[in-house]
Amino acid sequence: MHNNSQHDAIPTQHILKLSAEQKYHDELQRLKEHDQKRKPQGWQLSAYAVRDFILGNPQLNIQKKFYGDDALVDRALVTLMGNQGLMLVGQPGTAKSMLSELFSAAISGNSQLTVQGTAGTTEDHIKYSWNYALLLSEGPTDKSLIPSPIYFAMQQGKLARFEEITRCPPEIQDVLVSLLSEKQMMIPEMGQDFSVSAQHGFNLIATANLRDRGVHEMSAALKRRFNFETVKPIQNRDFEAELVQLQLKQQVGDLFSELTVPPQVIELLVTIFNELRTGQSLQGANLKTPDAVMSTAEAVNIAHAASLQAIYLGNGVLQAEHIAQQLIGVVFKDNPEDAKRLRYYLDSVVKERARKDKDWKAFFDASREF
Ligand SMILES: Nc1ncnc2c1ncn2[C@@H]1O[C@H](COP(=O)(O)OP(=O)(O)OP(=O)(O)O)[C@@H](O)[C@H]1O
Ligand SMILES: [Mg+2]
Structure with missing residues (x-):
């Protein structure tokens, strides 16, 4: 198995989460x-190959990784080839981060050049900072400068996230405006005109969660430097079941x-998520959508926890009651409003189905026990 140099000492099978590359x-x-x-210049694969990496190619035994919106992948590729950055926005758990990681792994061979945005992110995190001991002894030199992931990506012609x-x-956020339009980073400490210019292959993929502070608070200047793509939850239940x-x-x-997973139990899980997420039952009844995040990622977490329960505390067969215990115990227990919405769902939709289906x-x- 491949190891990158920083991880040479740790056998990869022991690492909890490997990078996409x-x-x-x-x-x-x-x-x-x-x-x-x-x-494209600076890319390690063609756009065709990147698309195959993300959407799958059975002939080459490439697994499909992103479900539901193939056209979005094509549009994103075109954006990444051009001058604008790519902004992936959407509800939590819609695979924005996953997509940005897959794109950068495939295009640049490196998905680790990542800045994590927080309330405490500073200009230094986006540009560069200094090793102060070296700065004092040597002044502002290559050695005393600590590049940010974006600095590094510009210099190496790679995607930054x-x-x-x-x-x-x-x-x-606005520090990015000049980086994206000039494609260079000024370093005035090293001289008035000193700068790093971006090599071909450099671009930026940003992600934004619609539940956080709104995208509308982003400055117009910055918005113009990005093409926005909204990543939606998977709508097709068969796709979602396959993915789960x-x-x-x-x-x-x-x-x-050691686990048996009956397809109808996964279908039940996916149906519940789909109905609560969209606020509509398959029969067309209106439901109240809960505040809890009902994303595919959450569905996978529930399926995983329920499976562990089946393996360690049951007979190894995943059952609908495991799903109920995880879903209700974990997702709904802390929010009384959500509990009411769920109760309504149970009494209006689930009860009817329970008459005909085991x-x-x-x-x-x-779920009555809760
Ligand atoms: N359309 C999809 N195709 C494939 N996987 C998906 C899809 N939607 C969700 N997932 C699964 O959900 C997981 C979580 O996605 P990810 O962390 O990338 O979401 P996110 O949109 O970045 O969420 P957040 O806004 O909370 O950061 C993915 O790793 C993937 O397993
Ligand atoms: Mg994310």
Whole structure:
């Protein structure tokens, strides 16, 4: 298995979360070997190969990773080739971060050049800072300068990622305006005109969560430097079920051989998430949507926890009552309003189905205890 140099000492199977370029090293290698198409300057793969990496290619045994909106991937690729940055916005858990990681792993071979936006993000985190001991002894030199991930990405011609950009104060976000339009970073400490110029291949992918401080607070100047793409929750239940199965298998790992996952239980889980998320039952009844995040990522977490329960505390068969216990115990217990909304859902939608279907009945019966 591939190791990058900073991790050489740690066998990768012990690392809890690998970077995308480590996790998919073999896939990326195969794509590189078969890539006949023209590569944009500074990219390590063609746009075709990047698309295959994200949307899958059965012939090359490349797994599909992003479900639901193939056209978004194409538009994002076009943006990344151009002069504007890519801004992925959407509800929590819609795979914004995952997409930005996959794009940077495929395009630059490095998804780690990342700035994490917080209320405490400063200009230094975006540009550079100094090693003060060296600064005092040597002055402002290459050695005393500590580059930010974005500095490094410009210098090396790679993609930089900016996670949760709207959590930063707007005046800090605006540091990006000149970087993105001039494609260079001034370093006045090293001389009046001293700057680092971005190499081909440099661009920025930012993500913003619609539940945080609004994107509308972003300055107009910065907005113009980005193409916005809204990433929506998966609407197709079959896709979502397929994804939950796949990710459950990955998360459960070696224990998967001890687990039986009946497809109808996954379908039940996905249906519940879909109905509560959209505020509509499959039969068209209106429901109140809970405040709790009902994303696919949450559905996978529930399936995972329920599976552990089935393996360690049950007979290894994932059942609807495991799902009920995890869902209600974990997602809904802290918010009384949500509990009421869920109760309404149970009494109006689930109860009816429980009459005809044993899994829905098991779910309904288990959820009564809460
Ligand atoms: N359309 C989708 N295709 C594939 N995976 C998805 C999709 N939607 C959600 N997921 C799953 O959800 C996980 C969580 O996604 P991620 O952390 O990237 O979300 P996010 O949009 O960045 O959320 P947040 O706004 O909370 O940061 C992904 O790793 C993936 O497993
Ligand atoms: Mg994210």
